[in-house]
Amino acid sequence: MKFICRKPGEKSIEIIKRDQKVISQSLTREYSFVFKMAKGCHVWDVDNRKYLDFGAGVAVVNIGHNNPVIKKAMLKQIKYGVHCGFSDFYAEVPVRFSEYLVSFMPNKELNNVFLSNSGTEAIEAGLKLAKWHTSKKYVIAFENSFHGRTMGSLSLTKSKPVQRERFGPFLPVRHVPYPYYYRMKMDKEECSNYCLDELEKEIKKLKDDLAGLFIEPIQGEGGYVVPPKSFVKGVRKLCNEHNVLLCDDEVQAGCYRTGKFLGIENFDVKPDVVCLSKSIGGGIPIGVTIANKSLMDWPAGSHANTMGGNLLACATGIESLRYMKEKRLGENAIRVGKHMLKRLNEIKDKFEIIGDVRGIGLMIGIEIVKDKKNRLANAEDRSKILCNASEKGLILLPAGKSVIRICPPLTLNKGQADLGIDILEDAIKDAKEVA
Numbered sequence: 001m002k003f004i005c006r007k008p009g010e011k012s013i014e015i016i017k018r019d020q021k022v023i024s025q026s027l028t029r030e031y032s033f034v035f036k037m038a039k040g041c042h043v044w045d046v047d048n049r050k051y052l053d054f055g056a057g058v059a060v061v062n063i064g065h066n067n068p069v070i071k072k073a074m075l076k077q078i079k080y081g082v083h084c085g086f087s088d089f090y091a092e093v094p095v096r097f098s099e100y101l102v103s104f105m106p107n108k109e110l111n112n113v114f115l116s117n118s119g120t121e122a123i124e125a126g127l128k129l130a131k132w133h134t135s136k137k138y139v140i141a142f143e144n145s146f147h148g149r150t151m152g153s154l155s156l157t158k159s160k161p162v163q164r165e166r167f168g169p170f171l172p173v174r175h176v177p178y179p180y181y182y183r184m185k186m187d188k189e190e191c192s193n194y195c196l197d198e199l200e201k202e203i204k205k206l207k208d209d210l211a212g213l214f215i216e217p218i219q220g221e222g223g224y225v226v227p228p229k230s231f232v233k234g235v236r237k238l239c240n241e242h243n244v245l246l247c248d249d250e251v252q253a254g255c256y257r258t259g260k261f262l263g264i265e266n267f268d269v270k271p272d273v274v275c276l277s278k279s280i281g282g283g284i285p286i287g288v289t290i291a292n293k294s295l296m297d298w299p300a301g302s303h304a305n306t307m308g309g310n311l312l313a314c315a316t317g318i319e320s321l322r323y324m325k326e327k328r329l330g331e332n333a334i335r336v337g338k339h340m341l342k343r344l345n346e347i348k349d350k351f352e353i354i355g356d357v358r359g360i361g362l363m364i365g366i367e368i369v370k371d372k373k374n375r376l377a378n379a380e381d382r383s384k385i386l387c388n389a390s391e392k393g394l395i396l397l398p399a400g401k402s403v404i405r406i407c408p409p410l411t412l413n414k415g416q417a418d419l420g421i422d423i424l425e426d427a428i429k430d431a432k433e434v435a
C-alpha cells in the first residue's frame with residue numbers, strides 16, 4: 001500500500017485501505033489525513049492526532065467546524081422535515097433563506113435566487129441563465145480558472161490539464177489570460193493592460209454571439225491569484241460597453257473570506273450574476289445563483305433540480321449567514337489576514353524557495369519556486385512542506401502548480417494564526433534539509 005507522506009496511524013491505514021477499494025480514486029488527496037472529528041479551527045484524525053486547520057474543509061467552514069448554531073438549526077428543522085421537493089412545491093424556509101441572502105448583496109439589483117447543491121451547479125445555473133437570457137452561444141472565461149467539474153462549468157475551467165483531459169468536446173467557451181503577473185513576469189499594471197487588451201479583442205470577435213463572461217475575483221484552485229484592481233474594473237467596463245453579462249464566481253472567495261461579503265467588492269465592481277456555495281451552508285451542501293429578477297426571465301421548467309431548496313441546507317444557510325454577520329467574521333478575516341501576510345512576508349525573505357506571498361483577508365497563497373530569480377514552479381518542495389506540516393499538526397492545502405493555499409475558518413484568532421505560521425516555517429526548514 002502506498003502512502004502519500006509519512007505512514008499514518010493504524011486506524012488511518014485501515015480506512016485508507018478500504019477507501020482504495022471502494023471509493024473512486026479520481027479525488028485529489030494530498031496526504032493521509034483521515035477525519036474523525038472537528039471543532040472550531042481544529043480537526044482530529046482517527047488515531048486521535050489533533051491538527052490546526054488552515055484548510056477549513058476547502059474553504060467551507062468559514063464559521064468554524066461543528067459550530068453549535070448549525071447543530072441547533074438542523075435539530076430544529078428535523079422536527080418538521082428535511083426535504084419538501086422545492087422544484088414542485090412551495091416552502092417558507094428556502095424563501096426566508098433567499099430573502100436574507102439577497103440582503104447581503106452589494107447592489108439591490110441582485111434580488112432573485114436559484115437554489116442548488118454545489119459550486120458547480122451554481123455555475124451551471126449562471127451559465128444557462130446567461131445563454132437563455134441573451135439567446136447567445138459563447139461565453140468567455142479565463143486561463144487558469146476553476147469553476148467546477150460538470151460539463152458546463154468544466155468548459156469554463158482551465159486550471160489543470162488533468163481536469164479536462166478526455167472530457168471534451170466542450171461548450172463554446174473562449175479563454176483569455178488572467179493577470180497572474182507573478183508568473184507572467186510582468187509588472188502589475190502592464191499585465192492588467194495586456195489582459196484587458198486580449199479580452200477586448202476576444203469580445204469584439206464574438207460580438208454578436210457572446211452571452212457572458214465568468215470571473216473569479218481572486219483565482220482559487222489556480223493558485224490564489226489576486227488581480228490588480230484596474231483589471232477587474234476594466235473587465236466591468238468592457239462588459240458594460242459591449243453588453244456582456246458579468247458572472248461572478250464567488251464559490252471560494254465569497255462569504256467574507258476576503259473581508260467583504262463578495263470578493264469582487266474589494267475591487268469596487270458590481271456583478272450581474274453571482275454564484276456562491278461552499279461556506280453558505282456551514283458545511284451542509286448548498287449552491288446559489290443570484291441575479292436581477294428581470295434577468296431571471298427563464299420560463300417554468302427551463303432549469304430546476306430535485307434537491308435545491310433542501311430545507312436542512314436552507315435552515316443552516318440562514319444561521320451560517322447570521323453567524324458570519326453578527327460575529328463580524330469579515331473584520332476578523334481582514335485583521336488576522338493582515339497579520340499573517342506580514343509574518344509570511346518576513347518568512348519569505350528567509351527562504352529562496354518562497355517566491356511570492358499574496359492574498360486578501362484569509363485567502364492567502366504562498367508561491368513555492370525553485371529560486372526567486374527563475375520563479376520556476378516547485379511542486380516537489382510544495383508537497384514536502386504540506387506533508388511536513390501535517391506531521392507537525394497543521395492542515396494546509398495546495399493550489400495551482402506550486403502554491404500553498406491558506407484558507408482557515410474565519411474564526412481563526414491571532415494566537416492560532418501565529419502557531420500555524422510557526423509550524424509552517426518549521427515545515428519549510430525541514431523540506432530544505434531533506435532536499
Ligand SMILES: Cc1ncc(COP(=O)(O)O)c(C=O)c1O
Binds near residue numbers: 148220249250
Ligand atoms: C471558484 C470555484 N468555483 C466553483 C467551484 C466548484 O465547486 P464544487 O466543488 O462545490 O462543485 C469551486 C470549487 O473549488 C471553486 O473554487
